[in-house]
Amino acid sequence: MKKEEGEIVNSRRKFLQRSxxxxxxxxxSGTVIAKSVSAAEKNKEDEFVYQYVPIFFNHEEWxxxxxxxxxxxxxxxxxxxxxxxxxxxxxxxxxxxxYGHGALWYMQPPFEQTxxxxxYQTNLVPRDIYRRGIKATDQYCQQKYQKKFADLENxxxxxxxxALEAGHIQLADISSKLFFGQxxxxxxxxxxxxxxxxxxxxxASWKMIGFPxxxxxxxxxxxxPNTHYPLGPVSISGxxxx
Numbered sequence: 001m002k003k004e005e006g007e008i009v010n011s012r013r014k015f016l017q018r019s020x021x022x023x024x025x026x027x028x029s030g031t032v033i034a035k036s037v038s039a040a041e042k043n044k045e046d047e048f049v050y051q052y053v054p055i056f057f058n059h060e061e062w063x064x065x066x067x068x069x070x071x072x073x074x075x076x077x078x079x080x081x082x083x084x085x086x087x088x089x090x091x092x093x094x095x096x097x098x099y100g101h102g103a104l105w106y107m108q109p110p111f112e113q114t115x116x117x118x119x120y121q122t123n124l125v126p127r128d129i130y131r132r133g134i135k136a137t138d139q140y141c142q143q144k145y146q147k148k149f150a151d152l153e154n155x156x157x158x159x160x161x162x163a164l165e166a167g168h169i170q171l172a173d174i175s176s177k178l179f180f181g182q183x184x185x186x187x188x189x190x191x192x193x194x195x196x197x198x199x200x201x202x203x204a205s206w207k208m209i210g211f212p213x214x215x216x217x218x219x220x221x222x223x224x225p226n227t228h229y230p231l232g233p234v235s236i237s238g239x240x241x242x
Contacts, residue, residue, distance in 0.1 A: 020065045045181045046083045048201065054088075056095035056127065063150035064134045065091060071157045072187045080204045082191055090190030090199030091130075124174070126182060133179030136171035137164065206233035 013129035046066075054062045065088045073079030082088070094100050102125030111123045124132070138148045141160060145152055149160060163169045164180040171179065190199030192206075195212070200206065206213055221229060234240050 010049045025151075049083050049088050050085055052086075052089050052092075054092045056092050056100070057130070058150065060138065060150075061130065061134045062088070062092075063148070064138065065130075066094075067150040067157060069187045069190075071154060071161060072184060073191055079208055080202065082187055084189055085199055085204055086195075086201040087187055087190035087199045087226055090193060090197055091186045093198045094186065095127050095130065101125055102127075120177060124178075126186075129174065129182045131177055132174040132178075133171065133182070136174060137169075137176075137179070138190065140169055140171065194237075195239065196237050203235065203239075 011143055049066060065159055066083055069082040069087045074081035074083055098104050111121055114121060141147060141149045141152060145156060149157060161180065164176040167177045169176045193199050195201050195203060198240060203213065210229055213234055214236045215231065215234045232240055
């Protein structure tokens with residue numbers, strides 16, 4: 001393996017290891033991998049997502065989610081990306097659960113602009129953030145590129161995502177940073193979550209970082225840190241990812 005390839009693998013592995021421990025909003029530059037596979041290979045790998053019928057997102061929103069998650073964690077020579085691992089499916093399903101409705105949070109006023117340590121402050125639940133954010137971002141792309149986000153070239157999509165993250169785009173009715181943060185957080189969650197939730201369907205991220213999943217016998221090797229774990233990960237459902 002060439003030194004450059006080793007650096008890419010280590011960079012991606014470190015990103016996944018950090019994300020498994022804690023899932024905050026991080027810089028987009030740490031999440032985008034430069035390489036991507038050919039369109040023909042991608043279509044074959046992503047068939048699972050394209051055959052899925054979303055229960056929350058409409059057609060245009062679904063196109064946006066697929067296109068955006070594809071650039072946040074694209075498929076490359078080192079492993080599957082967000083789309084082939086079913087991350088859009090994970091996000092769609094989450095929107096119909098109590099999480100998507102904000103049912104698990106205190107959602108009463110006042111809503112203040114304050115420090116992150118004081119917790120969630122906006123009056124928008126995740127469903128609202130996606131509905132408003134996708135619509136407003138598509139409107140921005142129409143004005144600047146005369147195309148919707150999903151129809152842009154990869155470099156243009158990444159440019160829009162960088163601008164959203166930095167707050168350089170003024171969206172109607174929503175903060176671009178809030179929208180990007182929601183999208184990135186859910187993308188990472190879906191890529192690292194147990195497959196029963198829709199994402200990480202081949203347990204590729206777990207294999208990449210050496211995470212055993214729900215194996216009950218993992219405790220037997222905890223006394224040997226920094227030693228290769230010989231068995232593949234296991235989902236809560238019992239599916240073996242080896």
